Amino acid sequence: MTASVAMHLSDGVLDAPTSLLFGAIAAVWLTLAAARGRIDIDDRTAPLAGLLAAFLFAMQLLNFPVLPGVSGHLYGGALAAILLGPWVGSLCLSVVVVIQALLFADGGLTALGANVTNMALLGTAAGFVVALAARGVARRSRAGLLSVAFLAGLVSTVAASAGFVVEYAIGGQADVSLGGLAGVVIGVHAVIGIGEGVITALAVGAIARVRPDLIYLVRTSEARQPAAVAS
Amino acid sequence: MSGGHATVLHRPGDSPVHLLPPQVKLLAAFAAVLGVVATPREAFWAFGIDLLVVLAVWSVAGVPLGWFARRAVIETPFVLLAVVLPFVSGGPRMDVLGLAVSADGLLAGWNILAKGTLGVLIALTLAATTQPRDLVLGLQRLRAPGWFITIATLMLRYVDVIAGELRRMRIARISRGDDPRFLWQLGAAARGAGTLFLRSYERGERVHRAMLARGWAGHMPAGSAAPVGALRWVAGGSPALVIATVWAVAAWPG
Structure with a gap:
């Protein structure tokens, strides 16, 4: 769950050179992801990725109250990484972030590179690295899978917020103590990350009951092709 | 669980801004926001002119002021950051209404407030005058x-x-x-x-x-797009051009 505090950065928080720098980083990373993602999905199967991006988008529309007056929504970095893999997952999430900026003015246009880097790339990558490291545990038992998904959700949220701290250190506008900023931002997102982790775990658990073959993380390599290709 | 974004922001219309090809609007919006962000924060007058440019575009587009004001609240979390910065930043202190605040933090807060607000208003202008489908078409024509x-x-x-x-x-x-x-x-x-x-x-x-x-071959058809004449590029890009000029003047050394 995400209160959008450090998530959708607005314009003016980072200076222009830093904004452009992270735009370039996001573009290079996405090009790499598109190239690597072709192992899992190609131009012909891209429509499937479109539906999965719509799923992630719809999940972000789902706000629920956390405390009176505070509502949050799933951000989905770890969920995308576990279900779709790091490459396709980050491609789908980056489309979600870009379209939200253009359609809803959610996040600044110049901060788009930084926002894609944090949410679609860093968060997904961190979630996947955690999940991959613990894949053995995830395959062993249902409880293992749920704990790995929880941890990946937590870590991905914290990683995305840590991306903001790094960006602010490079191109932030005020001379604030970075230790203090990092403490507040990462602390808040560690709490938010617990919610993200719980939802990620329960959602992955629900899918594992019915179609474990669709979960990228625990799929065996020969079954890795999307079902649509097999037909 | 009602979505915060449930309604798309697009406001149908047939103003010159609405009819501008989407790729022109996209480039102009990005250039304009970049110009705003690059403008030095001490150049207070520059942001005033930028705001006038945005207001001029709205009057051409025929979208009422209140519509933008209601939707600009999406920026609120960062206004919070702008309010906190003067109190937590280092550097020399100054007195404002009896409170000792950091001069640098005050400027930084102003910086986020001014640029963030202008950025949201420009992005909202793009969203209000362009259909979602056209936005993607514009990206496609810009070789995404x-x-x-x-x-x-x-x-x-x-x-x-x-x-x-x-x-x-x-x-x-x-x-x-x-x-x-x-x-x-x-x-x-x-x-x-x-x-x-x-x-x-x-x-x-x-x-x-x-x-x-139905014959899907791996890419979306771009549709037949008439080439955009230089005049429309200039007309559509003119607000961004003004903002870029303001930036150049404000950032000029000395």
């Missing part, structure tokens, strides 16, 4: 990668379908005695998310097969 266009087109086409499915699942749950409240609704909502993923995946397979049956 093929995978991006395919995913974005299908996502926009199906996000309402899938969000509707989410709503129906919730109604079904409630009508069977579920009482979604506080944290306890988390479990049902998350399991619902799992089910929704499966339905989206299976729908994706069906859509993909249907597309193959």
Whole structure:
């Protein structure tokens, strides 16, 4: 769950050179992801990725109250990484972030590179690295899978917020103590990350009951092709 | 669980701003926001002129002021940061209304407030005058990668379908005695998310097969786009040009 505090950065928080720098980083990373993602999905199967991006988008529309007056929504970095893999997952999430900026003015246009880097790339990558490291545990038992998904959700949220701290250190506008900023931002997102982790775990658990073959993380390599290709 | 973004921001119209080709609007919006962000924060007058430029575009587009004001609240979290910065920043202090605040932090707060607000207003202008489908078309004409266009087109086409499915699942749950409240609704909502993923995946397979049956070859047709004349580029880019000029003057050394 995400209160959008450090998530959708607005314009003016980072200076222009830093904004452009992270735009370039996001573009290079996405090009790499598109190239690597072709192992899992190609131009012909891209429509499937479109539906999965719509799923992630719809999940972000789902706000629920956390405390009176505070509502949050799933951000989905770890969920995308576990279900779709790091490459396709980050491609789908980056489309979600870009379209939200253009359609809803959610996040600044110049901060788009930084926002894609944090949410679609860093968060997904961190979630996947955690999940991959613990894949053995995830395959062993249902409880293992749920704990790995929880941890990946937590870590991905914290990683995305840590991306903001790094960006602010490079191109932030005020001379604030970075230790203090990092403490507040990462602390808040560690709490938010617990919610993200719980939802990620329960959602992955629900899918594992019915179609474990669709979960990228625990799929065996020969079954890795999307079902649509097999037909 | 009502979506914060449930309604698309587009306001149909036939003003010159609405009719401008989407690729022109996209480039102009990005250039304008970049110009605003690059402007030195001490050049207070510059942001005034930038705001006048935005107001001029609105009057041409025929979108009322209040409409933008109501939607600009999306920026609120960062206004919070702008308010906090003067108190937590280092550097020399100054007195404002009897409070000792950091001069640098005050400027930084102003910087986020001014640039963030102008950025949101410019982005809202783009969203208000351009159909979602046209935004993707504009990106396609600006040579965005093929995978991006395919995913974005299908996502926009199906996000309402899938969000509707989410709503129906919730109604079904409630009508069977579920009482979604506080944290306890988390479990049902998350399991619902799992089910929704499966339905989206299976729908994706069906859509993909249907597309193959209709001759899908791997990329979205761009449609026949008449080339955009230099005059329209200049007209559409003129607000961004003014903002860039303001930036150049404000950033000029000495």
